[in-house]
Amino acid sequence: MPHTQHPIELLRFNTCGSVDDGKSTLIGRLLYDSKSLMEDQVEALEKSADITGGGQINLANLTDGLRAEREQGITIDVAYRYFATPKRKFIVADTPGHVQYTRNMVTGASSANLSIVLVDARQGVIEQTRRHTYIAALLGIPHLVIAVNKMDLVDWKVERFQEIRDEIEDFLPKLGGFHDVKFIPMSALNGDNVVDTSKHTPWYEGPCLLHHLENVHIASDWNFGTFRFPVQWVNRPNNPTDHSLHDFRGLSGQIASGIVRKGQQVVVLPAGIKTTVKDIWTYDGSLAEAFCPQSATLCLEHDIDISRGDMIVGLENLPGRASDFSARVCWMNQRPLQTGKKYFLKHTTQTVQAVVTAVENKINFDTLETMDAPGTLAMNDIGGIKIRTAKPLVFDGYQSNRLTGSFILIEQGTNLTVGAGMLAPPLEAVKPEYSDFAI
Amino acid sequence: MSSYHLDHLQYLETEAIHVMREVAAEFERPALLFSGGKDSICLLRLAEKAFRPSDIPMPFLNVETGHEFPELIEFRDRRAKELGAKLIVRTVDEAFAKGIAHPTPGQVSRNQLQIPVLLAAIEEFQFDCAIGGARRDEEKARAKERFFSFRDSFGQWDPKNQRPEIWNLYNARVNPGENMRVFPLSNWTEMDVWEYIKKEKLEVPNIYFSHERECYRKGGQWLPVPPPHTDATKPDPYAGARPKANDTVKKMVCRVRTIADMISTGMIESKTETIDDIIAEVSAARVTERGTRADDKASEAAMEDRKKAGYF
Numbered sequence: 001m002p003h004t005q006h007p008i009e010l011l012r013f014n015t016c017g018s019v020d021d022g023k024s025t026l027i028g029r030l031l032y033d034s035k036s037l038m039e040d041q042v043e044a045l046e047k048s049a050d051i052t053g054g055g056q057i058n059l060a061n062l063t064d065g066l067r068a069e070r071e072q073g074i075t076i077d078v079a080y081r082y083f084a085t086p087k088r089k090f091i092v093a094d095t096p097g098h099v100q101y102t103r104n105m106v107t108g109a110s111s112a113n114l115s116i117v118l119v120d121a122r123q124g125v126i127e128q129t130r131r132h133t134y135i136a137a138l139l140g141i142p143h144l145v146i147a148v149n150k151m152d153l154v155d156w157k158v159e160r161f162q163e164i165r166d167e168i169e170d171f172l173p174k175l176g177g178f179h180d181v182k183f184i185p186m187s188a189l190n191g192d193n194v195v196d197t198s199k200h201t202p203w204y205e206g207p208c209l210l211h212h213l214e215n216v217h218i219a220s221d222w223n224f225g226t227f228r229f230p231v232q233w234v235n236r237p238n239n240p241t242d243h244s245l246h247d248f249r250g251l252s253g254q255i256a257s258g259i260v261r262k263g264q265q266v267v268v269l270p271a272g273i274k275t276t277v278k279d280i281w282t283y284d285g286s287l288a289e290a291f292c293p294q295s296a297t298l299c300l301e302h303d304i305d306i307s308r309g310d311m312i313v314g315l316e317n318l319p320g321r322a323s324d325f326s327a328r329v330c331w332m333n334q335r336p337l338q339t340g341k342k343y344f345l346k347h348t349t350q351t352v353q354a355v356v357t358a359v360e361n362k363i364n365f366d367t368l369e370t371m372d373a374p375g376t377l378a379m380n381d382i383g384g385i386k387i388r389t390a391k392p393l394v395f396d397g398y399q400s401n402r403l404t405g406s407f408i409l410i411e412q413g414t415n416l417t418v419g420a421g422m423l424a425p426p427l428e429a430v431k432p433e434y435s436d437f438a439i
Numbered sequence: 440m441s442s443y444h445l446d447h448l449q450y451l452e453t454e455a456i457h458v459m460r461e462v463a464a465e466f467e468r469p470a471l472l473f474s475g476g477k478d479s480i481c482l483l484r485l486a487e488k489a490f491r492p493s494d495i496p497m498p499f500l501n502v503e504t505g506h507e508f509p510e511l512i513e514f515r516d517r518r519a520k521e522l523g524a525k526l527i528v529r530t531v532d533e534a535f536a537k538g539i540a541h542p543t544p545g546q547v548s549r550n551q552l553q554i555p556v557l558l559a560a561i562e563e564f565q566f567d568c569a570i571g572g573a574r575r576d577e578e579k580a581r582a583k584e585r586f587f588s589f590r591d592s593f594g595q596w597d598p599k600n601q602r603p604e605i606w607n608l609y610n611a612r613v614n615p616g617e618n619m620r621v622f623p624l625s626n627w628t629e630m631d632v633w634e635y636i637k638k639e640k641l642e643v644p645n646i647y648f649s650h651e652r653e654c655y656r657k658g659g660q661w662l663p664v665p666p667p668h669t670d671a672t673k674p675d676p677y678a679g680a681r682p683k684a685n686d687t688v689k690k691m692v693c694r695v696r697t698i699a700d701m702i703s704t705g706m707i708e709s710k711t712e713t714i715d716d717i718i719a720e721v722s723a724a725r726v727t728e729r730g731t732r733a734d735d736k737a738s739e740a741a742m743e744d745r746k747k748a749g750y751f
Contacts (some may be wrong), residue, residue: 010447038727077583080575107603233460237493254457283488291443295456408608415612417602
């Protein structure tokens with residue numbers, strides 16, 4: 001691993017596809033060929049090769065870390081891997097293909113800049129391919145790679161590659177959302193077009209996978225448009241001995257989107273009070289401006305009653321405020337969604353009670369059409385719901401803001417995370433009275 | 440590239456600060472596991488960044504096997520004092536006395552025995568959350584770990600039924616008796632940790648730098664020769680962990696790459712005097728960090744088994 005030059009950008013990606021499409025093998029290949037593996041890892045691989053690989057080194061054993069996974073030859077849970085090239089650092093989420101573990105794909109993909117969907121060249125596009133591509137689009141992942149794997153088993157036929165490409169390009173417009181989509185023919189097992197360009201694909205003019213991962217443009221993936229600051233923690237030193245700290249009242253949090261500047265006017269929601277940013281306090285000193293996803297502590301001109309769960313926003317492009325929402329939700333638990341049952345809903349930094357009032361539709365992954373009034377959503381279903389919260393939320397639509405437009409549902413009692421939700425855009429923006437702060 | 444741009448360390452830092460503040464806001468009685476090792480040194484700086492100018496709103500907790508490097512203990516105590524934090528230490532020896540844990544016959548390492556001591560401390564102080572410095576790049580089972588890792592009332596980890604973790608929405612809800620382990624450094628690599636230590640000019644215990652020490656060869660590693668047994672009224676805590684007559688003992692210039700206790704930590708031959716030297720050495724390394732940890736070599740699933748039982 002050369003480290004002479006500090007890689008400056010971090011790319012997060014996930015791999016998904018059906019069982020045996022070779023996801024773990026692909027990651028193993030990336031690590032192996034980019035020389036990111038250490039001797040003791042290779043040694044452990046060779047040791048386990050005798051048990052599971054019939055004497056051959058099994059690259060999948062690198063990511064399949066749990067005993068049950070090695071025994072069954074499957075990936076149970078999201079495995080995270082880290083590697084670096086001189087150009088970038090990478091965080092890889094290897095997400096399972098088994099249908100019952102689709103929730104883990106949502107987990108691994110929710111924070112990714114890029115998704116790699118593997119397709120077995122022999123099998124072509126199957127329900128899982130559509131499901132994973134759909135989820136990547138739904139989660140708003142900007143960059144998509146379709147890795148047509150096991151090309152060696154179809155004799156590197158360009159016609160087969162083109163067939164698969166056509167079929168996917170046929171349904172991509174229904175999904176929308178991706179900034180760019182790249183199709184790469186490869187053999188992860190043999191290393192073709194993974195780190196090195198394959199000699200088997202003279203007809204393919206695009207980059208190999210690693211080259212694409214190193215160069216895809218990600219600088220504009222963050223949302224700098226509108227300022228959103230969910231208050232996470234009220235910072236009150238309450239230090240009786242230090243007078244400078246006695247009156248310190250800061251609002252700590254991570255900027256969800258946009259940029260904030262010292263002296264800027266902001267609105268505190270839901271109270272709707274307008275005030276000015278007096279200071280952007282950090283451990284490393286005051287900042288003139290801060291941007292997403294920085295963590296900071298804002299001090300405001302006026303001593304307003306603000307607590308965790310409130311949101312500080314810019315004056316332009318105000319968010320919505322409502323307690324009835326439309327959302328799309330991916331269901332993640334064995335127990336199906338129950339309308340009328342109370343769940344906890346966590347949105348930005350607050351948790352409120354919520355009831356699903358209706359399940360409006362559900363996605364059929366064979367056709368990518370929605371079917372109306374399914375009654376409920378079972379594990380791994382994705383559908384449109386109506387939901388009501390016990391307290392109004394300040395929010396944006398998910399497509400314009402991943403962090404202020406997303407929520408999770410938590411089952412009461414067991415505290416399990418049972419759903420991942422994406423909010424539809426607000427019908428109207430919040431209308432604060434805009435009275436300047438006055439006592 | 441826009442000027443509004445975070446490099447990878449700034450990105451990892453803001454992610455970790457967010458996680459720490461979620462802990463402070465969501466839990467009633469959190470603790471921070473501080474051993475004095477390099478990862479938990481980063482945790483302390485992140486806690487300062489998350490909570491200053493307020494006090495760090497949680498005590499530090501450390502479990503001692505009784506076989507610690509003295510340098511580490513000195514460093515741990517001093518740092519806690521400098522930061523004005525309350526430090527809680529629980530030891531395997533105390534646990535023996537109280538009957539919470541029992542020595543394993545034939546087993547000198549007390550690594551496993553930290554589990555009941557940690558669980559007893561969590562119960563004693565009613566901690567509902569413990570922040571730890573574990574990283575996913577350390578080990579295969581850890582690669583499957585969540586930021587917020589739920590433990591049932593027996594302290595157990597169930598890797599097959601982990602709560603899905605989506606966006607930055609961490610589900611921190613636990614029932615009484617259950618607890619959460621939270622790992623803000625989940626996405627950090629060994630290299631990131633050292634680069635952060637350099638960037639933040641953090642002090643580390645001197646055993647991370649090369650020094651002269653007597654070591655002996657055991658299980659393919661160079662283990663430090665334990666301190667001499669002086670108190671004849673007590674049994675030798677290192678009995679069984681001393682070099683045998685036919686073992687190779689040599690004085691070498693060495694350092695630690697990762698710290699467990701003196702029984703589980705392999706020393707590496709090294710000439711590093713500065714953090715830059717360490718960074719150069721880590722980037723040229725051909726074995727992983729935990730390749731020098733005897734506790735991980737027990738079997739391929741050694742970490743998985745310990746984590747299921749409630750390990751850090």
